[in-house]
Amino acid sequence: MFLGTAYSVNAQKINLGKAAGIVSNGAKALSFTNEDAIKLSKESVDWMDKNNQVAGPKDPYTVRLNKLFGKHKSQDGLNLNYKVYKVKDINAFACADGSVRVFSSLMDIMSDNELLAVIGHEIGHVKNQDTKDAMKSAYLKAAALDAASSASSQVATLNDSQVGKMANAFLDASHSKKQESEADTYSYDFMKTNKYDVVGAYTAFKKLALLSQGSTQTGFEKMFNSHPDSEKRAQAIKKKAEKDGLWKDPGTVSIPTTKLTK
Numbered sequence: 089m090f091l092g093t094a095y096s097v098n099a100q101k102i103n104l105g106k107a108a109g110i111v112s113n114g115a116k117a118l119s120f121t122n123e124d125a126i127k128l129s130k131e132s133v134d135w136m137d138k139n140n141q142v143a144g145p146k147d148p149y150t151v152r153l154n155k156l157f158g159k160h161k162s163q164d165g166l167n168l169n170y171k172v173y174k175v176k177d178i179n180a181f182a183c184a185d186g187s188v189r190v191f192s193s194l195m196d197i198m199s200d201n202e203l204l205a206v207i208g209h210e211i212g213h214v215k216n217q218d219t220k221d222a223m224k225s226a227y228l229k230a231a232a233l234d235a236a237s238s239a240s241s242q243v244a245t246l247n248d249s250q251v252g253k254m255a256n257a258f259l260d261a262s263h264s265k266k267q268e269s270e271a272d273t274y275s276y277d278f279m280k281t282n283k284y285d286v287v288g289a290y291t292a293f294k295k296l297a298l299l300s301q302g303s304t305q306t307g308f309e310k311m312f313n314s315h316p317d318s319e320k321r322a323q324a325i326k327k328k329a330e331k332d333g334l335w336k337d338p339g340t341v342s343i344p345t346t347k348l349t350k
Contacts, residue, residue, distance in 0.1 A: 129185040
């Protein structure tokens with residue numbers, strides 16, 4: 089996730105359904121493969137799409153997202169799909185199956201180049217299989233909830249309560265600082281390779297840094313307790329851009345007071 093932490097909207101609790109209903113003991117979890125993560129992620133995202141307000145094909149948010157990211161659906165050997173959730177939280181996330189979801193409130197405050205940096209970051213998480221690690225962590229926690237299934241070699245079925253706890257564990261999972269740093273680097277290289285303005289990655293983090301300082305604007309969520317310091321990430325991008333001769337001083341960065349939907 090771009091913010092490095094899970095969002096907190098009740099309607100977005102992941103229902104892992106039948107795919108998560110079949111869970112073996114901890115030993116099985118330890119052999120968790122990327123195929124396992126893809127299978128669980130696909131069903132999870134399908135459920136979230138049905139239980140959240142998704143911007144329609146003619147919605148300005150969707151039109152903007154397609155314009156920016158449509159040509160990157162097959163990026164770096166990955167098959168990606170994008171949608172916008174019309175929710176208050178400011179975030180974006182990616183799953184192992186290639187699903188990328190961007191929240192409308194994030195789009196409201198990010199310029200086109202900043203959004204390109206965000207999507208590049210999320211592609212990086214998928215490419216680096218970080219989303220697999222997050223799902224595996226949730227899977228392990230769910231298996232450990234049932235002492236019987238953890239000790240048995242028999243396949244166990246998670247009850248609704250356990251599925252809910254597994255879903256919450258997945259949402260609460262945060263990438264390591266190393267994973268976030270590698271995704272930041274991927275994003276920068278993505279911007280550079282595609283001849284986008286890499287300074288967009290810098291200003292995106294500057295905006296997140298401003299939010300983390302305690303913005304009181306309506307609808308902004310303070311979800312910065314576990315993610316790497318946004319200001320440090322911005323400065324890391326600046327150093328790369330300066331080294332590559334791509335740095336252009338953007339001036340003072342501020343949070344827009346009007347939506348940047350179009």
